[in-house]
Amino acid sequence: MIIKVGMADLNIAKAPDILQTCGLGSCVGICLWDSSAKLAGMAHIMLPCSSIGKRGNEAKFADTALPLLIEKMKKSGADEHRLIAKIAGGSQMFSFSSSSDVMKIGERNTEAVKQCLKNARIRLIAEDTGGSYGRTIELNAETGSLYIRTVSLGEKYI
Amino acid sequence: MYLSEFEFEALKRIGAEGASNGAKALSLMMEKTVGMGVSLIKVLPLTEVAEAMGGAETVVAGIFLTAGGPAPCNILFIFPIESAKTLAGHLVEYSYAYDEEIDFMGKSALSEVGNVVSGAYLKSLSDFTEMEFIPSVPALAIDMAGAVLDAVLARVGMTDDMAVLMETVFSEIEQNVIGHFFLLPEAGSLDKILEAIGVKE
Numbered sequence: 001m002i003i004k005v006g007m008a009d010l011n012i013a014k015a016p017d018i019l020q021t022c023g024l025g026s027c028v029g030i031c032l033w034d035s036s037a038k039l040a041g042m043a044h045i046m047l048p049c050s051s052i053g054k055r056g057n058e059a060k061f062a063d064t065a066l067p068l069l070i071e072k073m074k075k076s077g078a079d080e081h082r083l084i085a086k087i088a089g090g091s092q093m094f095s096f097s098s099s100s101d102v103m104k105i106g107e108r109n110t111e112a113v114k115q116c117l118k119n120a121r122i123r124l125i126a127e128d129t130g131g132s133y134g135r136t137i138e139l140n141a142e143t144g145s146l147y148i149r150t151v152s153l154g155e156k157y158i
Numbered sequence: 159m160y161l162s163e164f165e166f167e168a169l170k171r172i173g174a175e176g177a178s179n180g181a182k183a184l185s186l187m188m189e190k191t192v193g194m195g196v197s198l199i200k201v202l203p204l205t206e207v208a209e210a211m212g213g214a215e216t217v218v219a220g221i222f223l224t225a226g227g228p229a230p231c232n233i234l235f236i237f238p239i240e241s242a243k244t245l246a247g248h249l250v251e252y253s254y255a256y257d258e259e260i261d262f263m264g265k266s267a268l269s270e271v272g273n274v275v276s277g278a279y280l281k282s283l284s285d286f287t288e289m290e291f292i293p294s295v296p297a298l299a300i301d302m303a304g305a306v307l308d309a310v311l312a313r314v315g316m317t318d319d320m321a322v323l324m325e326t327v328f329s330e331i332e333q334n335v336i337g338h339f340f341l342l343p344e345a346g347s348l349d350k351i352l353e354a355i356g357v358k359e
Binding site: 007022023024025026027046047091092093094095105106109132133134135136151152 | 208213214215217220222259297298299300301302303304305306307308309310311312313
């Protein structure tokens with residue numbers, strides 16, 4: 001079964017299910033996996049930090065989504081120390097001649113996610129970030145493999 | 159952010175005048191007759207925007223610009239890819255095949271459409287509110303709807319969670335072309351706009 005994760009949303013899946021999120025642009029998909037429990041978690045974050053936005057939806061921000069996802073996975077039997085991470089997204093969809101800071105949100109999202117993973121002591125083992133194109137990603141709870149699809153740059157597994 | 163009937167009416171009038179200005183400007187610039195009208199005005203949560211476009215993975219052409227001034231807004235124009243091809247093809251006198259990518263000329267024409275039409279809507283908004291809206295240069299992206307949207311939504315999502323959609327129909331082309339014009343007011347801007355129109359309750 002494919003379990004969809006929306007924008008500013010998160011969810012978990014047990015093998016043999018697959019977690020999917022469509023159309024990541026500047027957003028970042030955080031994928032966590034516990035190889036023993038065969039449990040996967042995915043968060044689709046929009047912004048780096050909860051202090052810059054309206055509170056309420058914790059899944060929208062890197063710094064609040066990650067702890068929430070870890071907690072949810074632990075409740076379903078994952079061991080925090082076994083978790084590994086893969087991330088994708090964080091691209092810059094629009095380029096302006098005057099590169100305003102706010103439009104580099106993709107880059108800032110990626111940096112924030114990496115920092116949050118470091119703080120949570122979760123090892124980042126693969127990433128496909130940056131560029132100026134959208135990505136659809138699927139995390140397989142059985143294998144931990146992350147499938148990435150684009151419109152004009154093909155597909156790959158990381 | 160929920161609008162009253164009066165506020166909706168005001169937005170409708172702004173939309174109608176903007177579309178009429180836009181059609182004139184576009185027809186003049188392209189030396190071809192292009193009709194424009196607003197078929198639908200809607201206020202919707204940001205998270206539903208991708209669904210309104212047919213799903214996050216649907217390929218679309220998005221034109222983004224910002225409008226500075228006392229009530230700053232972001233503008234995003236989204237065309238389903240087939241509509242984008244028809245419109246661009248009409249403007250550059252070329253017929254894009256089903257599996258053909260829009261070339262540089264076509265992209266440039268689409269950006270120009272974004273420029274002219276946004277200018278027309280902003281002019282109308284400016285007339286009604288007596289406030290200035292200064293548009294930026296447009297940027298174009300052709301990709302998955304979700305990806306095109308999220309950079310813009312991230313910008314607005316910092317402060318608000320709703321967007322105003324003016325569904326714009328371009329007519330008198332080979333077939334009707336639908337563009338989704340999103341006005342994404344920054345924090346406090348929509349209140350300022352409605353207040354200036356005098357319908358704020």
